[in-house]
Amino acid sequence: MAPTNHSSPEHHEAPRTLEELRTLSIAISRGETSLHLGPKAQGVLSQLIELSGDQSLLSISSLARRLEVNPSTISRLARALGYERFGELQSLLLSSRLTPTRSFYRQHATAALAADKQDLHSQARQLCGEHQHNIERFLQGLSNDDLETFADTVMGARRVRLHGVRQFHAFSSFLAYGLGMIRSDVGMLSDDSPGVAEGLAAMSAGDVLIAASCKPYTRHVIEVCKAAHGNGIRTIVITDFSSSPLVRHSDIVILAPHESSFISNSMVAFLAAVECLVNACATVAGDAAAQALSRRDQLIDELGIEMS
Numbered sequence: 001m002a003p004t005n006h007s008s009p010e011h012h013e014a015p016r017t018l019e020e021l022r023t024l025s026i027a028i029s030r031g032e033t034s035l036h037l038g039p040k041a042q043g044v045l046s047q048l049i050e051l052s053g054d055q056s057l058l059s060i061s062s063l064a065r066r067l068e069v070n071p072s073t074i075s076r077l078a079r080a081l082g083y084e085r086f087g088e089l090q091s092l093l094l095s096s097r098l099t100p101t102r103s104f105y106r107q108h109a110t111a112a113l114a115a116d117k118q119d120l121h122s123q124a125r126q127l128c129g130e131h132q133h134n135i136e137r138f139l140q141g142l143s144n145d146d147l148e149t150f151a152d153t154v155m156g157a158r159r160v161r162l163h164g165v166r167q168f169h170a171f172s173s174f175l176a177y178g179l180g181m182i183r184s185d186v187g188m189l190s191d192d193s194p195g196v197a198e199g200l201a202a203m204s205a206g207d208v209l210i211a212a213s214c215k216p217y218t219r220h221v222i223e224v225c226k227a228a229h230g231n232g233i234r235t236i237v238i239t240d241f242s243s244s245p246l247v248r249h250s251d252i253v254i255l256a257p258h259e260s261s262f263i264s265n266s267m268v269a270f271l272a273a274v275e276c277l278v279n280a281c282a283t284v285a286g287d288a289a290a291q292a293l294s295r296r297d298q299l300i301d302e303l304g305i306e307m308s
Helices: 018-030 039-050 060-067 071-080 086-093 109-114 120-141 144-156 167-180 193-201 219-230 268-285 287-303
Strands: 160-163 186-188 208-212 234-239 252-255
Touching: 018 039, 018 086, 039 060, 039 071, 039 086, 060 071, 071 086, 120 268, 144 208, 144 234, 144 252, 144 268, 160 167, 167 186, 167 208, 167 268, 193 219, 208 219, 219 234, 268 287
Parallel strands: 160 186, 160 208, 208 234, 234 252
Antiparallel strands: none
């Protein structure tokens, strides 16, 4: 593990709200703060933020078991963040409403394969409950500033391109469709490697790339974000944790949880995020979005695309 440089409390003011803690975590991942944490400590911090309000936070021993680390790791992290003791960080994280402990957390396919074949509805009910929990966590971590910054950036750009692979290809396609309803020059960055390079080369400083991935992260998407960000393209990443490797190569970050008993990474909270983001863009655009939607409806009628 890389050595961790712990700043002393007198040189670093400890975050006093969950939003401040999340902002600091993102800044650490981007290397924008004097506070430096090793990769393991960054991962623990991002998981602590996601667990805000969870019952496992009631004791440092139960939290350590949940995160599969030593209690001393958590204590050192708290001091590095500027708190005198873990209890101060614990109080901040517990300020959110306590949520039920979920023994199936992070089990993915194991839960589905072990489910009762005679009670598939019970499995579906559990899965839907997890989705609701993820959407609630997404909303808790989303601020009005996040939505406004995303909308202003996307609607003010000359062109917007989206990129995601595997499950996130569908996510990116859905977001591209929604944004394409209310503004022009929105499209997917090609899945083909030469196509991706050509697509990035056609973009200019100030254009926007929206990329998405979650753990386990796709190396190709990280490299695309790095190349785009390094060439002055405004890069928006939609990912799961503030310690995500995409964060370092971004201008704007939107975080969405995905842990559930689905056999793969759940996309429900991510898709909910799409609808929230597109609606925010439409609201900010106002009359321009209304005109784009009216023109779209007019062409659909002229071409007889939809059946009455």
